[in-house]
Amino acid sequence: MKGLPPVVITAIVLVAGFAICATQYPNIASTRVVGNLLTDNAFLGIVATGMTFVIISGGIDLSVGSVIGFTTVFVAIAIERLGIPPWLAFVAILVICAAFGAAMGGIIHLFDLPPFIVTLAGMFLARGASFLLSTESIPINAPIYSTVSDFALRLPGGGRLTAIAIIMLIVIAAGALLLHLTRFGANVYALGGSRATTALMGIPVGSMTVRIYMLSSALSGLAGIVFSFYTAAGYSLSAVGVELDTIAAVVIGGTLLTGGQGTVIGTFLGILIQGLIQTYITFDGTLSSWWTKIVTGVLLFAFIALQQAIIVLARRSVLRRAGATS
Amino acid sequence: MQKGPDPAPLLDVRGLAKSFGALRALQDVDFTLRAGEIHALLGENGAGKSTLIKVVTGVFARDAGIVRLDGAEIAPRSAKAALDCGIATVYQEVNLLPNLSVAQNLFLGRQPTRLGVVRQAEMRRRATALLQEFGLHIDVAAPLGNYSVAVQHVTAIARAVDLSARVLILDEPTASLDRHEVEILFRVMRQLALRGIGIVFVSHFLDQVYEISDRITVLRNGRLIGERETASLPRIELIRMMLGRELAETTGERVAAPAHGAGEACVSFEGYGKAGTIAPFDLTLHHGEVVGLAGLLGSGRTETARLVFGAERADSGEVKVEGRAARLHSPRDAVAYGFGYCPEERKTDGIIADLTVRENIVLALQARRGLHRPLSRGEQDEIAKRFIELLDIRPPDPERPIGLLSGGNQQKVLLARWLATSPRLLVLDEPTRGIDVGAHAEIIRLIREFCDKGLALLVISSELDEIVTYSDRVVVLRDRVHVEQLQGDAIDVTNILAAIAADGAARGAAS
Structure with a gap:
């Protein structure tokens, strides 16, 4: 028996959903709308790429939303109050975020703690730190911000592919390459299959764990920078709850929440599905925006149920095989 | 068949000792493995086989003793370190990753790369070639989990050998394989032995041991009982090494009251069984009676106990409690009828370590x-x-x-x-496992005492002399069938051994 891989199901859901929306509001099927959809969800796509690695390796990272919030505040203060050149502020925050992630990964490995707890602590820590820096929203007026916002590739049909959308697409492509074509990627899947076994097979489990959380936090930092471009401000309350949207996108994209299976492309499709729901609600105009959450919830539940069904079916077929041989 | 004048040992273990708290898991154990031989390591549960393997492969640190590989002393600190020395272990639970492809499993951590990118085609080509050496022609790009356990075992062996292992330890590799799959595995084992690799084969299937092994080492209660050439060791002698003490020691110890069999029937099973688990059996337990279940590991003792307690659901037969038809579909039912069950794995299935004695x-x-x-x-x-x-x-x-x-x-x-x-009936699975000698005698005394108060007891034990000591009746199991019931004076170690070895004895002696 070979069922459809979950990522194909995600793709079908996306195409079907898009078709339904397009029949109701033909304007949705335009490059303008699609371009905006990519721009609006650029930061989410970047952070979800990192989350995909973490979840496939059998972990979870609850700190990503707070890290985004911290990043926007840090960047705003560095550029606007301290007068640090923007590129230097970007490099600094990426290094800080990577170190933060490495520390979480190290703690998870050294003390053999559940990633849930460690990254939950990281979530409070990063959010608290951003309040410490500033509790107000700080507008960013550096020239590079207007340059980046103005830059866009013109798409046929009047759409614009903005700089931050391009950054997201590059991150997703690079993430897919890293996950699917390198030893590092193979080790990520191995960790998600079984930590103990992976260690027995001679893979340095500790350094892998550190590097995976480092990647996730660094990408959160990048997402934070992108988010500051998007809003042209730094605010300590930005991106609250984004970790949950991210996890939802990853799971809807067909990644097994228990680890071992998943793709970056699937995650991208999951992001697009969430974006599509938002777009639909905007077009409709009468629906409350909370319907995004409700539909996401239903989809999430459907996908988790689907994955469980696939696992149960697979186990049953293995059992049947074993039963036949005994 | 002689292989020349005692070839130098490949792996040489001398005077190994290991304790866990007060429990001495290994005492003064010697073990010698030659290059190119298949050496069976045998013993009942708790004999110390796993501990020996885990000490040699660096999972546990040893308390005393020396391990030499090719004459040089080694002391690996982890399974990885042992692997680097050239000692690989394949466990019954295959230690590979079912979610990765067969090829990734073979080459994880050492995939061929170009500019950091894994060369998938090259890796698949090498994986295919490697497995073909072992007679496997499969699609190496498919997830390992899609294949049977036999294929997974061979894949694990192929990975180990490709990592230049010289000592290969196979821990119960055949437990979940069918006859055909066992053939595949044995062919691979013989092939590797010809290449000069030393293989340690742990199994409780004596037929397979006689079929494949050159020599046999038997452990019991953490001690070395003996090392023999397979060809010159009759099967009954082997079983005696595994289960019994010297006969003279045991015969006089019987304390069971002789006339208990006449008590009233407490629970009776007729044609009770479950396909693939245990053949249908008839078993009547009387009030005040101790019934012992004897047999080798894997003969169906624990399965019988689980069926009696409703932990497994029977698919044939009937059960009567105090003469009335009953239904045992779950442990809940069993408890409602007044049954109790002390499982073998005290630590995992029995006690709740953090709760108090009272709780x-x-x-x-x-x-x-x-x-x-x-x-x-x-x-x-x-x-x-x-x-x-x-x-x-x-x-x-x-x-x-x-x-x-x-x-x-x-x-x-x-x-x-x-x-x-x-309770009306109490099932005890290995009640004296891992218990020091003093407590041992006390538990046995307690078993007798409670029985005299009208309780029916079903006791599983690997220690034949112990079973002989307290049982009013002994049921002997072999290959998941209740083959014989011994009663009264017929209960002695010799008769039990004879029943266990019955069909195999002829074959064992003939080979």
């Missing part, structure tokens, strides 16, 4: 009464106190977490848990 004792009684009728603290204290005195549990402190007690005392608490429910 562990009242657990089953409370479960039987239901949550809406809680036992008052006073009642709990009363019950705990009574059983601590009755069974002489030490230290006599009902509020001490049970995890801090010795094995023998933990076992007594488990007994107390079921005795507190005043």
